[in-house]
Amino acid sequence: MSDANINTILIISAHYYPVKGGTPTHTHYLCTALSALGKDVHLITAGGDAPVTDDVAEHDSHLNYTLHRIPTRGKYKDDFFFLWSIRKEFPKYIAQLQPDVINISTGNFVPLALRFADVGSVPIVYTVHNVPPEEYTLNISSNEMINGVIKHIFFKFIRVVTRLTIRFGRYNLIISGSDRTKERLLDAGADGTDISVISYGVSLPYLDQSTKKDQNHLEVLTVAGIIEHKGQLEIVRSIPSILEKIPYVHFTFVGPIRSPVYLNKIQECADYLHVSEKLTITGEVSAECLDRYYRNCDIYIQPSYQEGFCLSLMDAMTYRKPVIGTPVGAIPELIGNDRGILIQSPSLKNIACSILKLAENPQLCLLYGENGRKYIEMTYSWDSVARITLDAYKKAVSVFTYSSKP
Incomplete structure (x- = not known):
């Protein structure tokens, strides 16, 4: 089947701009x-009932695809509540647009909603960035014991809903962002014959080779939401041992505050260790500001306990930065053998040793940076990813057509 048979594509995203981050x-x-x-691409997302701010209007006016924001239940715009709105609103878009294929790009439970919605005879591709409750959090109390009990109950519920989604949701093919996510999908009951692993794409920044670095300053960057499974607290704990050899080091955490409880832990730990002046926590920043942080850093570290893929580490590699990461998500695939340092766990010792190794070996940093940029250019260009994704859409159409035959 030629991709000429796929002209109109309808994509669903539970999260989208002004939310920033990996999946949006x-x-x-x-x-x-x-x-x-x-x-002809149409994107359906949440937020039709939200005020249109200047930055949202500016963003939406420069798109080369059509955006449809649907009303949601007030403040409940996360994965689990988005499915109620999509079930109600979706049939009219099917009738209006008559898409050739539907792609659920983000929305861990949307396939369940579409099981009970009239989507007609349209094949559905389900893109899975992570398998809940991985990368989920729940912080409703500063009391760790109370929070732990509630989180345990909530996560058990999410696991049940996730398995129902994977086993009984409405879709014809799954796109997994990494081999690790595919393994988790299989564990949750997915059929291996219905999974295509397609890596994420990345936009390559222009790099000015003439940039001069301050030899008396070492900037270590982490870009991730402030949340327990991203491991920022472990970085803070490693700072004193790094300062013993590199007193001019500074650490910056960029990303939205997804867990205020965890943020408090980080700040309390920094105060206790007397390293607060060596740490900057920015919160969420603009794209232009984030670009500056990537350009100005010397080392990028992502000591995560969980990842669906890890776009921020891949972004750092596009800036020719030496990277440090843990073996979760697609991080091992990205780092490989010659593009950074893979630490087996985000322990104080592992973090400190890897940062010191790079800080003391500028030629190794250059090698990792060059190798990383070349690897990303060859493997993750958006044109390549889009063409591979179209092939997955064709496969979904074939599977759907075959299964629909009497």
């Missing part, structure tokens, strides 16, 4: 790349 960014660039290939 992935969805935007996927839509952009598919449109650049001549496809």
